[in-house]
Amino acid sequence: MKKTVKVVAAVIKNDQDEILCALRSPEMSIPNMWEFPGGKVEANEDIYTAVEREIEEELGCKIKSNELLNENTHEYDTFIINLIAIKATIVEGIPVPSEHSKLLWLKRDNLDSLKWAPADIPAVEEVRKEKV
Numbered sequence: 068m069k070k071t072v073k074v075v076a077a078v079i080k081n082d083q084d085e086i087l088c089a090l091r092s093p094e095m096s097i098p099n100m101w102e103f104p105g106g107k108v109e110a111n112e113d114i115y116t117a118v119e120r121e122i123e124e125e126l127g128c129k130i131k132s133n134e135l136l137n138e139n140t141h142e143y144d145t146f147i148i149n150l151i152a153i154k155a156t157i158v159e160g161i162p163v164p165s166e167h168s169k170l171l172w173l174k175r176d177n178l179d180s181l182k183w184a185p186a187d188i189p190a191v192e193e194v195r196k197e198k199v
């Protein structure tokens with residue numbers, strides 16, 4: 068039976084109304100695909116704490132997680148992901164990639180120009196539909 072992993076991802080918006088996109092490196096699982104940065108939720112951790120922790124670990128900045136944007140379950144070849152996308156803003160520091168190959172701030176209308184991890188497609192659609 069495939070394992071189900073619970074993953075939180077931050078949809079971070081800046082003052083120019085751009086969204087932070089992160090390119091998974093060739094060494095990561097689901098390589099060379101774009102995602103909203105984040106990671107696995109630990110046992111007994113709430114999703115908002117998890118996403119703030121993951122961003123600090125991966126990008127070295129502090130975010131404030133706001134409301135839930137989208138939740139999607141997607142079946143990959145080797146596991147099932149429960150991807151929880153949470154809206155956030157940066158409250159301290161600048162995001163610097165440590166594991167990702169690249170970070171990119173994109174206008175929401177340009178989001179579909181990237182090759183997204185398949186599990187992220189519903190969240191990307193949700194962001195594109197949003198006006199504010």
Ligand SMILES: Nc1nc2c([nH]c(=O)n2[C@H]2C[C@H](O)[C@@H](COP(=O)(O)OP(=O)(O)OP(=O)(O)O)O2)c(=O)[nH]1
Pocket residue numbers: 074075076096097101102103104105106107108148150184185186187
């Ligand atoms: N972070 C993140 N992972 C995603 C997204 N979409 C998607 O399919 N994934 C997949 C890729 C990975 O297989 C898994 C998350 O694992 P990860 O490697 O980023 O998380 P982690 O840092 O907690 O994992 P680990 O290396 O400590 O095991 O979910 C997304 O938007 N953000």
